[in-house]
Amino acid sequence: MAVTTTTASEVCEAAKRAALDLGSASTQAKDAALAAIARLLEERAPQILEANAADLADEHAGGLSDALRDRLTLSAERITGMADGVRAVTALEDPIGEELDHRTLAAGVDLRKVRVPLGVVAVVYEARPNVTIDCAALTIKSGNAIVLRGSSYAERSNGALAAVAREALGEAGLPEDAVQLLAGGGHEGLAELATQDRHVDLLIPRGGEGLKAALKDVATVPVIFAAAGNCHVYVHADADLEMARHIVLNAKVQRPGVCNAAETLLVDAAVADEFLPAALADLHAAGVELVGDERARAAVAEVEVGAATDEDWATEFLDLKLAVGVVDSLEDAIDHVNRNGTRHSEAIVTGSQEASERFTAGVDAAVVYTNASTRFTDGFEFGMGAEIGNSTQKLHARGPIGLRELTTYKYVVRGDGQVRE
């Protein structure tokens, strides 16, 4: 699909028309489209890789960091992974048409509350071509049209992938316009997309804080923001300290650049002297830079722990850095988390059922863990097949955004002439 010069308004209007058809498509037809995407991805792998190579060879891409370049790079294996991901979505239950409630009102009319697609979902994302297919698969299965606004770094790769999705829709007898790729257009283009109130039902920004700030200023369409994950692990006085070491290490270092990684370790004063030396030695050995409050620093002699600033407690490092604090009680831990956390994922390590329950009830977050790593917060891990983002808002969707979270409901009322008295 050539990137055209159509405006965001035209693209979104076409998506809205397509959404009306896709919204009432059968599960069979949607699954056929997904099967065709998986097949075509593998058939077209050579062309997709060629487009990707051109993106990577572009002068423009010269300045990318190794990490970003890696995210942009496709391979035969990664394409197979994308196809497998689409097949996993195919196997999920179709949420559309689910009856959420059914009753007869006092006046005798029949009321059903039925799950329906949102309509048009727009996704703004960075130079990760796989997101193009992941998101298209989730929106097709949930009966939504999608407007994809990728990065200019991935223009050719995204074009090849979106063309596969559109062709697959056509094969299945569904409207190709249900998958739309929007050329960049810079900040102006973003603002145009974010103000298509009549055509866009939800916008999901996947990307850094800069993108979110830019959208907060201009967006008039509904947006689900995935705020940063400033996640905590709290080691309670009744914790199994070996388990706690294992969990803290995993939550910090297994993949430090993601939102469900831990950024702060809180330790109960009762076990700080026993726990911290070994735990911080583990972290130090794994290359983690440590900063801490006075008591944490005093508890550890062998490992260098810098002085934590107020800002450190509120920062999502997204890197091999951890803030370490000592708290006097469960209540102090809950209070620290609620003041500094971003309502993403929070963990307590404890052998006490009562402490687990109090922490779970008291902490305001999408996911609260007891005796497990914060790293499990993920649509795939949660059995939702995949995710189109991860919400730290409380309204509509909390945590991973999967098929159900891409729906709304409609009340369908049928009578035989009833009026209100």
Add this chain to the structure above:
Amino acid sequence: MAVTTTTASEVCEAAKRAALDLGSASTQAKDAALAAIARLLEERAPQILEANAADLADEHAGGLSDALRDRLTLSAERITGMADGVRAVTALEDPIGEELDHRTLAAGVDLRKVRVPLGVVAVVYEARPNVTIDCAALTIKSGNAIVLRGSSYAERSNGALAAVAREALGEAGLPEDAVQLLAGGGHEGLAELATQDRHVDLLIPRGGEGLKAALKDVATVPVIFAAAGNCHVYVHADADLEMARHIVLNAKVQRPGVCNAAETLLVDAAVADEFLPAALADLHAAGVELVGDERARAAVAEVEVGAATDEDWATEFLDLKLAVGVVDSLEDAIDHVNRNGTRHSEAIVTGSQEASERFTAGVDAAVVYTNASTRFTDGFEFGMGAEIGNSTQKLHARGPIGLRELTTYKYVVRGDGQVRE
């Protein structure tokens, strides 16, 4: 409760603290608080009526229209009605703690998705003292604290009613600060309330378009807007025309000043000549001002029908006025509704099951009716006990906002040391 000079920030912070306790309160304690509100309302009726009389006697209230004055006025009967409303909410199922999902993840951790309160709900409303109690009852039952920002016209009445709710909470051993009454403070006060991101989880404006516009500009807390209801009744070619007359008349005149009243009548060209003369005569006799397109005007000789402007089709008259249009097909009707409607409540009158299904699927609205009046869109009519507002958004809540719509969910994950591989 005397209106104090505390700031919105202090009030919201106190509400947040109270919300933490109320969120984990038992159904029994919450129901005891509601029972106490109902009892105290009746016991304190003389004092409440005295406060209300002082509001009505205030110089300030001199300029109120008869309709607004009526809404501000309380009576012994109205107070009994409020108490009965609170008892109806008591009888509803407590949504908190409901398990929405429960599964064991691949890694062996136990995941439960549990319904929890939003936290602090703020409601901004006009000079209708009964809203104070209606909203407090819904938020208490759903475990939320509430910040009420009423009108200065109802200051004394609201103070007396909020004092009853606070006293009732105390009687039940729950935090009185879970019900907060905020003094007006004009536009500045509104902006302060609408930017309490750390303390307010949802703001619901109940009021006119001016209030909504003011909030759109300043709000940083999540807001559920209840847009205007530009509702349509479409009379299909296969309609029972007697039924259609009855429904149109009810939808327009039974209570024209509310959002679920009809503002436009669409008639299929096939039945326009047969239907319109009698239907418009009914409406005219009921005092409805009629405007129409050329074909509608040509179909009726006896009744005066003005020329409808483009603006008329998009206007919520909230009055005894109706726009009348003739359409060539079901598709044209759907198209007209989707272009002009506000996604509130839309009705088709038809004897055809197929037409009903196509209209229901094609029209984008919270509630779609077949052979019934649009006037049923209401939390009480829907069996939700009451409503705190009516959403025309698609995200989070659509249609009446009752107990469930005042909740979110939290994933509660428990393991025995699992980490992500």
